[in-house]
Amino acid sequence: YILNLLVDKYKSLGGELRMDAEVDIINSRRGEFKSLNLVGGEELAADALISSMGRIETLKCCDPSLKEVVGNESVGEVSFMESLFALNREPRDLGYTQSIVFFCTENQFRYEVPVDLIDISSGVLCCPNNFKYPKPLSEGMIRLTNLASFRLWDALPRREYINAKKEWRTKALENLFTFFPDFRDSVVFSDTFTPKTIFKYTGHINGAVYGSPRKAKDGTTPIRNLFICGTDQGFLGIVGATLSGISMANLHILQRGTS
Ligand SMILES: Cc1cc2nc3c(=O)[nH]c(=O)nc-3n(C[C@H](O)[C@H](O)[C@H](O)COP(=O)(O)OP(=O)(O)OC[C@H]3O[C@@H](n4cnc5c(N)ncnc54)[C@H](O)[C@@H]3O)c2cc1C
Structure with a gap:
């Protein structure tokens, strides 16, 4: 708008x-x-x-x-991997009643470039359907965002990059489902972007979402x-x-x- x-x-x-x-x-x-x-x-x-x-x-x-x-x-370094899940129902029907949740599954939250491709121990869970839009969204949607390392993603050859997206999306979900309901049976489509994607579309070095x-x-x-x-x-x-x-x-x- x-x-x-x-x-x-x-x-x-x-x-x-x-x-x-x-x-x-x-x-x-x-x-x-x-x-x-x-x-x-x-x-x-x-x-x-x-x-x-x-x-x-x-x-x-x-x-x-x-x-x-x-x-x-x-030069900024903070970047993310984000997965989007289109669902065949509303997130709230699966137990997701908030519009946004910032979570950490460990005692200490690390706001830093992860040592792995992503840090699955913390993230942001977003359910846009629970936001008060003037009219309801046409499909159910959940987004999961984790801190990610541009350097490590950028170093992967194409095929490994594609496989790593699936692998780390699965790991991130498995960690999420240790305390949130499992929604995998309701997913009709999913896609994942990485710091490389952010660099491609914004031009920001390191895919640094918040810049320098x-x-x-x-x-x-x-x-x-x-x-x-x-x-x-x-x-x-x-x-x-x-x-x-x-x-x-x-x-x-x-x-x-x-x-
Ligand atoms: C995946 C993602 C999710 C986000 N989610 C949120 C959110 O939910 N809420 C929120 O408040 N913020 C969010 N942010 C952050 C927010 O998008 C940024 O803080 C904001 O867009 C920064 O604005 P900007 O104008 O500085 O840079 P950008 O929005 O990145 O704009 C830079 C522009 O410059 C253009 N450009 C680059 N190089 C050139 C060139 N050589 N010639 C011409 N044009 C060029 C790019 O194409 C781009 O359009 C998110 C960011 C990302 C990447």
């Missing part, structure tokens, strides 16, 4: 939204942003650029190169008029990233009247 609202507002103000337009190079001259080149070569010039690619990911695109600055940046541990609170970069918004600016999550974009546009663009 919120995305459609924002897109409509953006377009009504004359904004143009371009999909499938990968930024290749961010050009600066004498330390000031000038233009960017898309993959394919098209050049787009502007007074300022606000990037949500991530801080280090943005700096890596800069020409002239910011190699030294990039080398000193902290070092936040650029004012959104500035070593390049004048090149700004960062989103999770690397400091606000986390979907609402945080949205607020970040609004805040950075207000702070750096609208108040100064640049375009």
Whole structure:
């Protein structure tokens, strides 16, 4: 709902939204942003650029190169494996009555990159059907999320990667079912994504869901008029990233009247 609202507002103000337009190079001259080149070569010039690619990911695109600055940046490492289970009934019919549960099956919760492909001892269990939507969802759905290591997933050859997804999904479920009801008989479809998937779709190094541990609170970069918004600016999550974009546009663009 919120995305459609924002897109409509953006377009009504004359904004143009371009999909499938990968930024290749961010050009600066004498330390000031000038233009960017898309993959394919098209050049787009502007007074300022606000990037949500991530801080280090943005700096890596800069020409002239910011190699030294990039080398000193902290890179995020926290990532996840998530499995989605489509069910032939509502989760609550199987004993799942909450919309979200954060769990840990050991005495100590470890918020760190796991030593195995995933850490099955903790996770997030999500049942979207139990959320108060305006109308019920069309199918039952349960999602299980565990901390995961990008490095280990990335090192697997293709076939082993596919097998490992099944193997670790099974292990994660078996651990979950030590204290939650077994729903496997009701699963009609399942799929699993890993830190590699997150990297593929977001471009964030290490599939780091929450970006760099070092936040650029004012959104500035070593390049004048090149700004960062989103999770690397400091606000986390979907609402945080949205607020970040609004805040950075207000702070750096609208108040100064640049375009
Ligand atoms: C699987 C998953 C589940 C999550 N679940 C939740 C949740 O339930 N609730 C919640 O609040 N948060 C959740 N998050 C976190 C939330 O999605 C992020 O915090 C938020 O999206 C960060 O926003 P962002 O704008 O900083 O980065 P992103 O949303 O990652 O956006 C970065 C964008 O930059 C684009 N991009 C990258 N490189 C280039 C390039 N070279 N050229 C052009 N475009 C480029 C990417 O395609 C992407 O669209 C989840 C994240 C993941 C990965």
